Amino acid sequence: MPAQPNILLVLSDDHGQWSLGCYGNSVVRTPNMDFIGSSGVRFDNAFTPCPVCSPARASLFTGRIPSQHGVHDFL
Incomplete structure (x- = not known):
């Protein structure tokens, strides 16, 4: 049986790839983030369903868009 993947999800406010x-x-x-980026997977073309942090995170965790999960503003 293959080993389970080791996944690290990093979330931060207003922290773009720039x-x-x-x-x-x-x-x-950013040496630690650079190390993680060089030894793992980086997403060079990712998008958010909403430019506000709380609805975007709720979408990430539920798999639904803001109009479906009901989070529309800051929590």
């Missing part, structure tokens, strides 16, 4: 060294930012130092 703010990580592994995506080319030479000003901000």
